[in-house]
Amino acid sequence: MARESFAIGTVRIRPGSARALELPITRLVTGADVTLPVRVVHGRDDGPTVWLDAAIHGDEVVGVDVIRQVMGSLDPKAFRGTLVAVPIVNVLGFMTGDRYLPDRRDLNRSFPGSARGSLAGRIAHLFMTEVVAKCEVGIDLHTGSDKRSNLPQVRADLDDPRTRELAEAFGAPVMLHAGIRDGSLRHAARERGAIVLVYEAGEPLRFDSYAVEAGVIGVRRVLATLGMTDEVSEPPARPSRECRSSGWVRARRTGILHLDARLGQEVADGERLGTLFDSFGKTLNAVYANRDGIVVGRTEAPLVNSGDAVVHIAS
Missing domain, CATH: 3.40.630.10 (Zn peptidases)
Incomplete structure (x- = not known):
């Protein structure tokens, strides 16, 4: 039918x-x-x-x-x-x-x-x-x-x-x-x-x-x-x-972000992911992974404020 x-x-x-x-x-x-x-x-x-x-x-x-x-x-x-x-x-x-x-x-x-x-x-x-x-x-x-x-x-x-x-x-x-x-x-x-x-x-x-x-x-x-x-x-x-949990790494300072972490990159807890600078190039703070996992998201904004989400890691 x-x-x-x-x-x-x-x-x-x-x-x-x-x-x-x-x-x-x-x-x-x-x-x-x-x-x-x-x-x-x-x-x-x-x-x-x-x-x-x-x-x-x-x-x-x-x-x-x-x-x-x-x-x-x-x-x-x-x-x-x-x-x-x-x-x-x-x-x-x-x-x-x-x-x-x-x-x-x-x-x-x-x-x-x-x-x-x-x-x-x-x-x-x-x-x-x-x-x-x-x-x-x-x-x-x-x-x-x-x-x-x-x-x-x-x-x-x-x-x-x-x-x-x-x-x-x-x-x-x-x-x-x-x-x-x-x-x-x-x-x-x-x-x-x-x-x-x-x-x-x-x-x-x-x-x-x-x-x-x-x-x-x-x-x-x-x-x-x-x-x-x-x-x-x-x-x-x-x-x-397969990932069972995820979380964002957040900026600890306000500044200009140079992010090295790539989508799909495997990272280890404590690994350096990027660096925050001031407008004259002085290093303010490094950005570190807060867990082992894979980078599933990242900010594309060069300017970040303290507390902004910058890298999303799934475990």
């Missing part, structure tokens, strides 16, 4: 087809409509229902290009299951290159939201109702924040066997067992019974090629593992490094 059409918003997508649509969010003061862009690939054959999302923070553009490339490679007639892609969740922040919404709320601390709540709450509620509620698995695409870059990594509940299987299939250099944050999409979706992988890679407002490439290949591997596409021909060069 043929599959049923997939319903989202006021639209129904027939099996073996793909369709772009828009879900109404709000209106600008000019009267122009603001909508959530969605593209659905509804395969001809049965399979899981999965969502991809990016730009929950408006300055995180890497995931937008990941979704563009993944969706462009899919044939609805050969696809199994359904894929719902939302490349830009924080539409208003994305238009201005701002991490937050105009009301200064962090959308990823506003889930599951409310139909009558703040703007952030309403967008979160719309996403939960129209996307998450229809899906079994989700991949939430992010980058570093506030002039920071991240090594490609998957954050997930590695103690859940099915989640761990998909995290391993993704094949990022690191998979980090990460706790749940209240108000996050991952938390709200988990409460609804969905498996969620959070992909972190690259720097805000940049199409970092290493981050985009690892994301595209990782998403394709997950789709193949779920049986939605044929097996990917590019297995990971080596298994993901």
